[in-house]
Amino acid sequence: MGTHNKRLLAGLLVWYVVLSLWTAYAPADRQFWLLSSILPSALVLVLIGTHRSFPLSAASYVLITLFLSLHTIGVRYTYAEVPAGAWLDQAMPLGRNQYDRIVHFCFGFLLTFPIEELFRLTTPVRGWLLYYLPVMTVLGLSGLWEIIESWVARTVHPELGITYLGSQGDMWDAQKDMAAAMYGSLLCMVLLLLYRRPRLGLSRSVADSPR
Amino acid sequence: MKRINLLLGLSAWYGLLWIVLAIAPRDRQDWFLENLLALSAVATLVATYRRFQFSTPSYVLITAFLSLHAVGAHYTYAEVPFGFWLQQAFGLSRNPFDRLVHFAYGLFLAYPLRELLIRLAGVQGLWSYYLPVSGMLAQSGLFEIVEALIAEIVSPELGAAYLGMQGDQWDAQKDMLAAFAGALLCMVVLLVCARFGWTADFGSRGRRGRPA
Numbered sequence: 001m002g003t004h005n006k007r008l009l010a011g012l013l014v015w016y017v018v019l020s021l022w023t024a025y026a027p028a029d030r031q032f033w034l035l036s037s038i039l040p041s042a043l044v045l046v047l048i049g050t051h052r053s054f055p056l057s058a059a060s061y062v063l064i065t066l067f068l069s070l071h072t073i074g075v076r077y078t079y080a081e082v083p084a085g086a087w088l089d090q091a092m093p094l095g096r097n098q099y100d101r102i103v104h105f106c107f108g109f110l111l112t113f114p115i116e117e118l119f120r121l122t123t124p125v126r127g128w129l130l131y132y133l134p135v136m137t138v139l140g141l142s143g144l145w146e147i148i149e150s151w152v153a154r155t156v157h158p159e160l161g162i163t164y165l166g167s168q169g170d171m172w173d174a175q176k177d178m179a180a181a182m183y184g185s186l187l188c189m190v191l192l193l194l195y196r197r198p199r200l201g202l203s204r205s206v207a208d209s210p211r
Numbered sequence: 212m213k214r215i216n217l218l219l220g221l222s223a224w225y226g227l228l229w230i231v232l233a234i235a236p237r238d239r240q241d242w243f244l245e246n247l248l249a250l251s252a253v254a255t256l257v258a259t260y261r262r263f264q265f266s267t268p269s270y271v272l273i274t275a276f277l278s279l280h281a282v283g284a285h286y287t288y289a290e291v292p293f294g295f296w297l298q299q300a301f302g303l304s305r306n307p308f309d310r311l312v313h314f315a316y317g318l319f320l321a322y323p324l325r326e327l328l329i330r331l332a333g334v335q336g337l338w339s340y341y342l343p344v345s346g347m348l349a350q351s352g353l354f355e356i357v358e359a360l361i362a363e364i365v366s367p368e369l370g371a372a373y374l375g376m377q378g379d380q381w382d383a384q385k386d387m388l389a390a391f392a393g394a395l396l397c398m399v400v401l402l403v404c405a406r407f408g409w410t411a412d413f414g415s416r417g418r419r420g421r422p423a
Contacts, residue, residue, distance in 0.1 A: 124333040133332070133342065140345035143352035143387045150384035174383050175359035178352045 005058055009051065012065040016044065019069055023076035035152060036075040040068050054121075060114040067110040070103050079103075096170070104177045108138045108184025113192065131189045138185040139178060146174040214267055221274045225253075228278055232285040244361065245284035249277055263331070266413065269323040276319040279312050288312070305379070313386045317347045317393025322401070329413045340398045347394035348387060355383040 020037075027033035047056075047064065074082055077099075085099030115134040119125050125133060170176070236242035256265075256273070265273070283291060286308075294308030301307075325343040328334040334342055379385070404410040 123335070123338050126333075129332045136349045137342075137345050139349035139352050140347075143348045143355075144391070146352070147384050147388045147391065150381045154381065171380060172359045172363070175356045179356045182353070182356070 005055075008058055009061060012061055013048070016065055016068060016072075019072055023072050027076050028078045028081060031156070032078050033075050035156075036071075040071060044068070056114060056117055060117050063110045064114055067103075067106055070106055074099055074103050101177065101180050104142070104180040105184040107142065108135075108181035108186075109188050110184075112138055112185040112188040116189075116192070131193060135182065135185045135189055139182050142178040142181040146178060150174070217267060218270055221270055225274055225277055225281075229281050232281050236285045237287045237290055241287045242284050245280070245288075249280055249284070253277065265323055265326060269326050272319040272322050276312075276315055279315050283308060283312050310385065310389050313351070313389035314393040316351070317390035317395070318397050319393075321347050321394035321397040325398075325401070326413050340402055344391065344394045344398055348391045351387040351390040355387060359383075 024033070024037075043064075047061075073084075077083070079085075079100040080097050082097060082099035085097035085102070088094060088099075089097055112134045115137050116130060119130060119133055233242070252273075282293075286292070288294075288309040289306050291306060291308040294306035294311070297303065297308070297311075298306050321343040324346050325339055328342050328346070329339050401410070405412060
């Protein structure tokens with residue numbers, strides 16, 4: 001890995017740590033902040049631990065950092081009270097703070113490429129399956145997330161039930177969140193396909209196909 | 212028994228069961244909705260048989276799941292007699308048959324999905340145990356999304372029946388958890404079998420066409 005990349009990674013890490021310290025200073029709900037910080041911290045530790053033996057592309061690291069930043073900001077305000085989301089709700093009549101839905105979409109949109117890269121580097125999967133499997137993985141992780149969320153809601157705040165932070169009183173919240181992640185993931189794969197299409201056409205398909 | 216005879220037997224079994232259960236379902240419209248996906252799956256299996264054949268265990272497992280689903284569809288899931296019996300026997304607050312079938316979905320179909328991933332996509336090693344679980348969970352999530360869409364678009368009363376929420380706000384999550392647990396159990400059993408060398412894994416030789 002070149003010095004250029006090293007500097008970029010260091011910059012991303014510094015940015016994320018500073019942002020995390022700011023959100024850790026006075027979160028709206030300390031317990032929620034603690035619970036929601038477990039998985040991101042684990043992910044960051046894994047990424048730091050594997051950046052030498054298994055380096056991802058700079059694009060992947062940037063995308064992951066972007067997503068983690070959005071998540072961290074959401075956690076600072078327990079998602080339901082993020083100012084940007086409240087502002088959006090006022091600007092457009094959405095009926096609720098949509099910040100969490102946007103982050104669910106970004107989970108799919110921003111993390112699908114790193115997942116695709118993981119498959120590309122560690123498995124012999126090629127062709128359309130390389131575009132299909134990351135979408136499936138994102139949807140699977142979204143489902144797992146909703147299961148964990150409901151479990152936390154039932155054990156930590158059983159009296160709140162469905163009005164618990166995550167769902168804001170919407171009985172279809174889990175389905176909408178998963179759908180948002182899937183749409184984000186699909187959009188990412190479509191963009192990637194469009195980006196790669198011309199090169200594929202020049203190097204393989206046209207040259208090899210019998211006329 | 213020859214493989215072809217077994218496959219014909221499975222087809223005959225499912226065909227007969229399906230016809231018997233199609234005669235007087237509790238709710239014809241709900242039965243129709245439930246069978247859309249099931250019949251699409253059967254049609255896909257038949258149409259792709261020449262190009263891609265699953266191994267015999269996969270076909271047995273798929274048939275087992277489809278049979279359970281046919282029974283559930285006949286009784287709109289919420290009124291399956293066996294479920295009522297379970298409810299009484301274990302003192303449950305609801306008919307657990309649909310939860311059971313969600314579990315069976317993960318348990319029975321993770322194996323065919325793994326075969327598909329190995330033979331078609333060339334997935335190997337630990338990935339071949341992780342991806343089927345992730346895939347079953349993803350399909351469960353997609354199913355819950357589709358269910359919600361149908362419930363919101365089609366008549367709300369029927370939607371509620373089709374959905375089988377039975378008044379539980381966490382129904383979707385519990386259903387997904389059941390499928391996830393089923394798939395996980397299937398993969399753990401396979402891992403243990405592979406560890407002790409009791410089963411041979413799908414060879415890469417039969418990538419297309421018949422299994423090796």
